[in-house]
Amino acid sequence: MRLAFICTEKLPSPAVKGGAIQMMMDGVSPILARTHKLTIYSITDESLPDQEVRNGIQYIRFPKERYMEEVARSLKEHVYDVVHVFNRPVNVITYKEASPKSRFVVSLHNEMFETSKITDKEAQLCLKYVYKITTVSKYIKKTVTDRIPEAESKTEPIYSGFDPDRYYPIWTARGSRVREQLRYQYGVSNKKVILFVGRLSIKKGPHLLIQSMSRVLEQHPDAVLVIVGGKWFSDNAVDSYVKWLHRLAEPYRSRVIFTKFIPANEIQNYFSMADVFVCSSQWQEPLARVHYEAMAAGVPVITTDRGGNAEVISHKVNGYIVKDYTSASSFADAINYMLTNKKEASAMAVKGRQLVDSKYTFEHVAQRLNKIYMGAYSSAPTSLSRISVSKKGAVRMLRSRKRRNTAPIRKRLQ
Secondary structure, eight states: OEEEEEOOSSSOSSOTTOOHHHHHHHHHHHHHTTTSEEEEEEEOOTTSOSEEEETTEEEEEEOGGGHHHHHHHHHHHSOOSEEEEESOTTHHHHHHHHOTTSEEEEEESSOTTSTTTSOHHHHHHHHHHEEEEEESSHHHHHHHHTTOGGGGGGEEEOOOOBOTTTOOOTTSHHHHHHHHHHHHHTTOTTSEEEEEESOOOGGGOHHHHHHHHHHHHHHOTTEEEEEEOOSBTTBOOOOHHHHHHHHHHGGGGGGEEEEEOOOTTTHHHHHHTOSEEEOOOOSOOSOOTHHHHHHHTTOOEEEESSTTGGGTOOBTTTBEEESSTTOHHHHHHHHHHHHHOHHHHHHHHHHHHHHHHHHOBHHHHHHHHHHHHHHHHHSOOOOGGGSSSOHHHHHHHHHHHHHHHTTTHHHHOO
């Protein structure tokens, strides 16, 4: 099968600058390339050539400024049996016009069917054009079907995953060795390490973890909070929120450590250094991939009951769920519970690793995606002539959309 992945215009592929979508693509693409001729489209990057073949996968990259137009042009020149569009349902309209004989799949990693991101007409067109809509969680599926009930039969959650060859539980010899090396590097060898991994954004909530430290240190004076991440993917710029985080951390001195951005090919080691990992999401998180990574590393997980997070974490089974997610005291209670009840926390960590091993490796993800691709491949093609919109009408709609919302587009797309 001739299969194409179309990445978003946010970050390049492979994940040289991180990104959950890009990391998922990196995980499943070598597996799918064993049986399919795979091409991946992404934006250009100074560290990557515009075109290359890597491990049997063809990469075609275009500048961000004209990305969608160039991808559409390339789709006219190359014939693909199945095209997988990542997190851009609106773009499916343009891509289907460029390659009417291809079958399309779109995956949603955020709430991309919000009214601010896609009109009713565009949503209905996308639904007609695609063989399947996949979502990273049941929560994201619900955001689609609540708006378009008839999408139920076409929409299927496909959870993300991890590479078991890169994550070694802390109770293994290799995992223990990585853990001790990194803890030594940051001067926390004899500390209880509380770990946050993510963008330094208010909706990710790291400020609440800093604010929780006064209560944590009362019970666990040897605790330290390690905050891994930058303002944006591969971006260590300091905005007003990051400045505020540093001001909050000042009274704790060496008890709060900022690592800045860590590349995707190193991040697995940082999970290993933790005694407890905390996902402090304040927004309706689609389902943060850090949950899979922490469980893969054999680390106890604390998370919030926001969006899809609780779909992979069961309270006091393979993790701890904070209900009062806006309260620093609630996070302190959860952290103190995990650090005090070490045997129970360790048992949760073991169950977490068992869960991801049994359901959420990239092999599992690739198999689920491949089943969808093969279904699309064997189905009758949906040509433009069968869809209730003319090419000129769709083009006019696209141009109208550009005129209407050119400036806010980048802000609205997550």
